[in-house]
Amino acid sequence: MSGKIPKYFINELLSRTNIVELINKRLILKKCGKNYQTKCPFHHEKTPSFTVSHEKQFFYCFGCNAHGNAIDFLINYENLSFVESIEELSIIHGMKIPFENTKYNYLYIKKQKLYLLMKQLCNLYQENIKFTDIANKYLSHRGINKKMVDVFLIGFSSLNWNDFYKKLNVSKELEKELLIYNIISISKKGCKYDPFQGRIIFPIQDQHGRIIAFGGRSINHILPKYLNSQETDIFCKRKLIYGLYQVKKKFSKPKYLLVVEGYIDVITLTQYNINYVVSSLGTSTTVEHIQILFQNTDTVIYCYDGDNAGKDAAWRTLKKALPYISDEKTLKFILLPKNEDPDITIRKEGKEKFQTRIDNAIAMSKFFFKYILRNINLSSIDDKFYLSVRALPLINTISSDTIRIYLRQVLARMIGILDDNQFEKFLYEQENKRKQKPQFHIKRTPMRILIALLMQNPNLAVIAPPVKKLNQIKIKGLNIFLEILQICLDNPDINTGQLLEFYRNTKISNILKILSRWDHMIVQEEIQNMFLDLLMNIYDKILEERQEYLIAQERIKGLTINEKKEIWSINKKLSKNNKKI
Known part of the structure; x- marks a missing residue:
């Protein structure tokens, strides 16, 4: 990402991030000595091997070798790109990303503008529903109360854009932006209109509560009955779960998530105090949906119509979910009476009976064989x-x-x-055939041990002797060590996670990650002494090389008085060091 996001900003972002808190919001960590442990989210295992270090701000798994800092965790756990993971952390800490690259800066500004426009439009829809009888009559007919209207930010889009424009005082500037981003359109006759006109509006929120799109329900027989926003830079249907933001506001770690098909189903069940209800926006379940659901709970219950179409939909979901099922992650199914959706069923039979359906949901294994037979x-x-x-x-x-x-x-x-x-x-x-790929191992050398000690304990940099002459000797890896040492000296409070970020996407990134979790088999009390001993061996090599050069010069043409003094001094230092050994 060089040239796009400044390293100083990433370093500051990581310094504000507590990796233990970040991961604990997604997984249940347990204290184990000075570290924290849980079962690895990146491979199936029976006993915990996923370790998180507060001191190093680094995670690693002894089972599958997954490892890295807070950014790496978000990339792998939430399937984000590097830039998306930086955006996620910047939102958490309320920081604005100072992109260096013009293209990425433009995209970032565009996304921020889209968030603002969506919020403004949501406010307009919410204002509009207050004085629109047809919309309120529809909601009343569906039994949706005022509290749910507020919780889910339900609104209404006028049939006529000009009326909407006048009543809500849409500025020319806002209208221009809405047109640029295709949020409103222009008809063949040149008239501006909202694609959602005449519809009840269900704002779609991301995990931070930001409005990223809308769903619209027709109330005057205009087809299609339901309409979603077009995908944009901030909205991707296959990665969005409707209602998850509302669930997570109440329960950070819900005991299950009940997946229904429509917006009204989510809202009605929530109104009946059936908690943990979400929807995949009326679209077919995707692998991304399943991953997101299992990231937020251990039990996912899908609710479908009991007809053949509903059973077939449940089967398609099951096939996609099989690779993500584990001893902890469970999938279940509810099949409702034919031609009924959750909204109809709960109004007909009440909360208690519907809750019984949830409690008695069909286990994955039972449904698997029932369908396949x-x-x-x-x-x-x-x-x-x-x-x-x-x-x-x-x-x-x-x-x-x-x-x-x-x-x-x-x-x-x-x-x-x-x-x-x-x-x-x-x-x-x-x-x-299911055997895992062989793990990559690297040879143990003094220089790699030295780098590993420094990567794992950046505070060792302050006890290193002066390094001015070290770059005069040719030892493999020495230049890398000196570079890391200088970074540590320039950033006294740096930790392992931040240090690794300096080398993301470089040729040595992977080996540094390995060294950062390498078991160097040195007890904690001896780490400082071992570090200094390894450094002194390098200094001795410098002296030995200089000694050999001076001896060769003496044989060829003799030495000056100063050179004779130098070789005497070198002999004395080497003799002294040998006595220590």
Whole structure:
């Protein structure tokens, strides 16, 4: 990212970020000695190997080798780009990014302007609903109360843009910006109009509560019944969960998330105190949706219509979710009566019965076999073979050994293999293909140990002897060490996470990350002595090289008085150092 975001800004951002707090808002960390631990979010494991260091502002996993600073965590955990992760941290700390690159600065300013425009338009819609009878009658008819209107910022867009324009005093400047960003349009006749005109407006908020788009529901039979904003630089449908902001405001770590299809369903269930309700904006569930849901809870419950279309939709969701299911992450399903949605069902049967549906949601394994056995005759050998061929590849996408083996054993009994060991033996070759890639190891050398000690303990820089002459010797890695040492001296309070950020996207970035979590097998009390000893060995090499040069010169043409004094001084220093050893 060189030339785009200044390093001083990233360093300041990281200095304000507590990586333990950042990760603890997303995962449940437990104190373990001076560090914190949890099960790794980047691979399936039975015992915690994911460690977070407050001192180093650095995380690492002993199981899959995932590691890095706060920026790396956001990139990997929330599937953000580097710039998006910087934006996320800058929002948390209320800082404005001073982009150096004109292109990125323009995009950043454009996004900030879009956020502002969306907020202004949301305010207009909210104001408009106050004096629009047709909108209030519709909401009253649907049973949505004033509290929900306020919680979800519900509004209304006038049928006529000119009326909207006059009543709400839209400035010429605002109208111009709305046109530039295609938030309002111009008809073939040259008339300006809002694509949502005549619709109830449901503002869509991101995880910070910023308005990023709108959904509109027709109330006068204009098709389509529901309409969403076009995607922009701040709105991507496949990455957005409606209602999640409202849930997270109440519960930082919800015990489950109930996923329904529409805006009204979310609002009505929330009004009935059915908590944890969200929606994927009426679109098909994406992998990104599933990842976001499991990042926020351990149990995701999908609610569908009980007809064939609803069951098929549930099956498509299940297939996409299988790779993300684990011993901790559970998927369940609710199938409502045919031709009913959650809004209709809860009004008909009340909160308690609907809550019972949630409590008795169909487990993933039960739904898996119930659906896949449709039209299968288990008395037919051909059907058994077809079932095995269809089910096994799906089951094998599950990362959890426990769940995967259980489902395979259930399948084995269905197709008539009663000996579990026989079935596991049959699958042995397939299982071997799941082996992880071999880990990358680097050779242990004195210079790498020295760099590792400094990367893990930047405060060692202050005890290093003067380094003026060190660059005169050719030792592999010495220049890198001197550069890191200077960074530490220039930034006295720097930590490991910040130090790594100086080398992002450089050729040595990966090896420095490895050295930052390297077990150098030196007890904490001896780290300072080992650091100084390694440095003194380098100084000795400088003296030895100079000594060899002077001896060679003496043989060729003799030495001056000053050179003789120098070689005497070098011999004395080397002798002194050898005695220490």
